[in-house]
Amino acid sequence: MNNFREKLLKNEFVVTAELCPPKGPDMTVFREKARLMKGLVDAVNITDNQRAIMRMCALAGARIAQEEGLDPILQFTCRDRNRIGIQSDLLGAAGFGISNVLALTGDYVSEGDHIHAKGVYDLDSTLLIKAMMSLNDGLDLSGKKLNAKTDFFIGAAMNPCAEPPAPHRLSFERKIASGARFFQTQVIFEMEKFAGFMEYAKEFPVKIIAGVLLVKSVKMALFLNDNVPGVHVPDDIIKKLEGALDPLKAGIEIARGQINELRSICHGVHLMTIGHEERIIDILK
Amino acid sequence: MIITKQKSNEDILKLLGGRKNVFIVGCGSCAEQCKTGGKEDVQRMKEFLEKHGKNVTGWIVPDETCHIPLVKRDLRSVDAGLKSSDAVLVMACGAGVSAVRESVEIAIYPSNDTVSVGNTIRLGQFAGRCSLCGECILGETMGYCPITMCPKGVLNGPCGGMDKGKCEVDKNDDCVWVKIYDAMFVCPEERRKVIKAKDYSKMKRGAKTEA
Numbered sequence: 001m002n003n004f005r006e007k008l009l010k011n012e013f014v015v016t017a018e019l020c021p022p023k024g025p026d027m028t029v030f031r032e033k034a035r036l037m038k039g040l041v042d043a044v045n046i047t048d049n050q051r052a053i054m055r056m057c058a059l060a061g062a063r064i065a066q067e068e069g070l071d072p073i074l075q076f077t078c079r080d081r082n083r084i085g086i087q088s089d090l091l092g093a094a095g096f097g098i099s100n101v102l103a104l105t106g107d108y109v110s111e112g113d114h115i116h117a118k119g120v121y122d123l124d125s126t127l128l129i130k131a132m133m134s135l136n137d138g139l140d141l142s143g144k145k146l147n148a149k150t151d152f153f154i155g156a157a158m159n160p161c162a163e164p165p166a167p168h169r170l171s172f173e174r175k176i177a178s179g180a181r182f183f184q185t186q187v188i189f190e191m192e193k194f195a196g197f198m199e200y201a202k203e204f205p206v207k208i209i210a211g212v213l214l215v216k217s218v219k220m221a222l223f224l225n226d227n228v229p230g231v232h233v234p235d236d237i238i239k240k241l242e243g244a245l246d247p248l249k250a251g252i253e254i255a256r257g258q259i260n261e262l263r264s265i266c267h268g269v270h271l272m273t274i275g276h277e278e279r280i281i282d283i284l285k
Numbered sequence: 286m287i288i289t290k291q292k293s294n295e296d297i298l299k300l301l302g303g304r305k306n307v308f309i310v311g312c313g314s315c316a317e318q319c320k321t322g323g324k325e326d327v328q329r330m331k332e333f334l335e336k337h338g339k340n341v342t343g344w345i346v347p348d349e350t351c352h353i354p355l356v357k358r359d360l361r362s363v364d365a366g367l368k369s370s371d372a373v374l375v376m377a378c379g380a381g382v383s384a385v386r387e388s389v390e391i392a393i394y395p396s397n398d399t400v401s402v403g404n405t406i407r408l409g410q411f412a413g414r415c416s417l418c419g420e421c422i423l424g425e426t427m428g429y430c431p432i433t434m435c436p437k438g439v440l441n442g443p444c445g446g447m448d449k450g451k452c453e454v455d456k457n458d459d460c461v462w463v464k465i466y467d468a469m470f471v472c473p474e475e476r477r478k479v480i481k482a483k484d485y486s487k488m489k490r491g492a493k494t495e496a
Contacts, residue, residue, distance in 0.1 A: 079437075083482065105444045108436050108454045119437060126441035127482045141482070159445040167466040170476050171442030178479055186445055229448035 004043035004071045004100055005153045008182060008207045014042040014268035016073060016184070016209060017280055021046065021061035023054070030061065033277045034068035040280055041070075043100060045184070045270065048075040052112025059089055062098050073155065073184075074098050077106025082122035083131065083141055090135055094150040102155040102184060103128040103175075126174045129154055133179040156180040158208075160197035161190050162230030169200065176204050184270045187211040187224070189233050191261055198265050209268035212258050214276055214283065215251045218242050248276070255283045286315040286404075287351075287378040288411045289322070289397040297374070298337055300394045304372035306340045308363070310385050312350035312377035319411065321397045322346070322376035330376060330396065342370045350381035357388045367391070401433070419487035425480050427468035432483075434461035440480040442466075 007014050017037055022030050037044055044065055048058040062072035074093050081089065093101065105125045109117050123131060131141055138149040156175040159168055172183070188194045188210045201208055215221050218241045221233040237254055244250035259269050273280055292300075301307060309327050316322025324346050331341045343366025347359040360367065367373070372392045375382040379399040386393055401413025416433045422440070423430060432438045436454040443462035446453025450463045469475050 105437050105439055108446075110436075110454060121438045122485070123482055124437070124439040124441055125444070126479055130479070130482075157445050159448070162445070162448040164450065164463070167443045167447065167460070167463050168445075170462075170466055171444070173477060174441045174479050177477065229446045229451075229453045 004073070007042055008267060011267070013263055014209060015040070015271065015284065016043045016045055016268065017041045017271045017273065017277070018045045018047060019061065019065060019277075020050065021056035021058060023056075025056070027056075027064055030064060031068055034065050034070055036277050037280060038069050040284060041271070042268075043071040043073050045073045045075055045102060048077045048104065048106070049080065049112070050075070050107060052079065052107045052109050052114070054112070054114055059093055059096075059098070062093065063096050066096065066098065071100065072098055073100040073102050075102045075104060076128065077104045078121050078123050078125060078128055079106030079109065079119050082120055086123060086128065086131060087135065087140055090132060090150065090152070091146075094135070094152070099151050100153045100155065101132060102157065103132070103180070104157055125156060126171070126178050129156060129175055129178040129180050136179075153182070154180050155182045155184055157185070158183045159186040159230040161186065161188065161193045161232065165197070172201075173204075176206055180206060182207040182209060182267075184209045185211045186230050187213040187228070187272065188258070188262070189231065189237065191258070191265070194262075195265050207267040209270045210262050210266050212255050212262070212269045212271050214255050214271070214273045214279065215241065216274075216276070217247045217251075248279075252279055252282050256285065259283070286318060286402070286411075287380070288400045288403050288413060289316050289319050289378050290400050291321045291326075291376075291397050292395070294333060297394075297396055301334075301339065301372055301374065304392060305338070306342050306370045307334055307372045307374050308342045308367050308370040309334075309344040310350060310356075310360075310373060310375045310377070310381075311344065311346035312375075312381050313346050313348045314350070316350070316377045316381065316397065317346070318405065320409065322350070322381070327376060330374070334374075342366045350375070350377040351384050353384045353387050356384045360385070360388045417488075417490055418483065418485075419489060420484050422480065422483070425475070425478070426465050427475075429461050429465050429468070431461050431465065440483070 046058045046061040049055055058075055062074045065072040103125045109119045132152045132154050135150040136152055138146050158172050221238050224231045224233055241247050241250050262269050311327040312322040320326055327344050334341055343363050345363050347356050373389055374394050374396050375385045376396045382395045402415040403411055403413040406412050413433055418432050443460050447460040452458040452460045
């Protein structure tokens with residue numbers, strides 16, 4: 001079921017999507033959405049309390065996704081647990097046969113719905129990658145031997161269009177030096193800028209999966225421009241949405257066009273459809 | 286210096302509760318600079334408490350309220366006022382409160398929240414610059430502390446939230462990792478080095494140390 005890693009390493013273009021665990025214990029809708037994705041995508045990212053909004057844990061979500069026949073990418077942040085909790089949860093994932101992990105620092109607590117909580121950040125995402133490499137060697141962070149080696153396929157995040165690019169490249173290179181094998185990027189709208197990043201990134205032995213977001217309205221595009229670091233929706237896209245009778249349909253066409261462009265630039269795309277998982281099939285047509 | 290911020294008037298009254306006779310201890314060092322414990326601030330507090338039905342039995346502003354022997358000596362000189370009090374309000378940092386705690390045997394309350402260790406940027410303006418983590422890494426970060434100046438304490442480069450050189454948590458703040466990156470122009474090889482996980486066994490904020 002680990003087609004994601006195999007395909008990526010064979011240089012085949014991969015498609016990943018995103019599933020967000022529920023706010024509450026009822027998995028019905030989550031399972032329905034997982035079923036919608038089956039056969040359409042190579043892997044599904046299971047988000048980890050993203051935007052610092054408390055939800056069911058990503059590990060449980062990834063396990064359910066597995067049960068539904070999907071290959072999960074476990075998103076894993078450093079915000080909510082120290083290095084004991086981190087390793088313990090990683091061993092839990094490994095025990096379930098979940099090996100794709102996306103190492104993230106994690107959105108800050110103040111972004112979410114529990115603003116009085118303490119952000120942990122005992123490790124950062126680079127050090128989380130190192131921790132996984134250690135577990136892959138059969139050792140924990142205190143040097144104690146594990147009863148078996150883990151087999152994590154380690155991913156990380158990158159924001160290729162944020163300014164200035166040089167400090168982000170410092171993070172990128174430290175993550176690669178620590179063991180990252182693939183990157184899933186922030187949402188990309190500026191294709192030329194992204195192509196410039198790919199030109200720089202090609203010297204590194206990593207696979208780059210570009211973020212593609214389904215923009216559903218002009219309002220959403222403007223919101224992204226004002227609020228999401230490193231994301232700039234160009235005017236021509238906003239005009240297309242403005243002129244459309246059915247903005248969602250226009251958004252699907254825009255995403256489809258972006259994916260076609262990205263096929264020749266990078267190693268895969270990561271679709272973010274936020275509540276419109278049923279349209280993934282149309283986007284990939 | 287230790288940066289303090291006064292609690293809200295409402296919170297201070299809530300802390301004091303039913304205690305009526307209040308003695309105030311200020312601090313002539315950091316708290317005075319932060320306008321949370323100097324003579325003027327103590328005077329202001331006295332008037333406020335009296336307006337709200339408290340009896341202020343006396344006040345004192347030691348030069349350094351964190352210095353236990355000095356505070357003990359100073360408080361002996363106001364023994365009469367203290368004896369007639371059922372509460373001491375300390376207008377200092379947490380260490381000041383702690384030193385007064387060693388010197389009196391009545392209920393003790395802080396008027397301030399202790400925010401950070403940091404710098405005076407200009408008169409009356411301060412910024413936290415040290416988190417007292419016990420294992421200084423400034424030698425690896427060009428003198429800028431990412432533990433303190435990055436909300437996430439990221440040790441290895443900016444997080445994905447940096448754009449236009451600013452921090453996503455507060456877009457008015459510069460991202461400390463952009464500063465570190467820029468300062469590393471004198472030693473570009475440092476940019477590739479991964480800073481290792483911190484040793485939190487060295488963080489013993491309550492430890493006794495000797496000079």
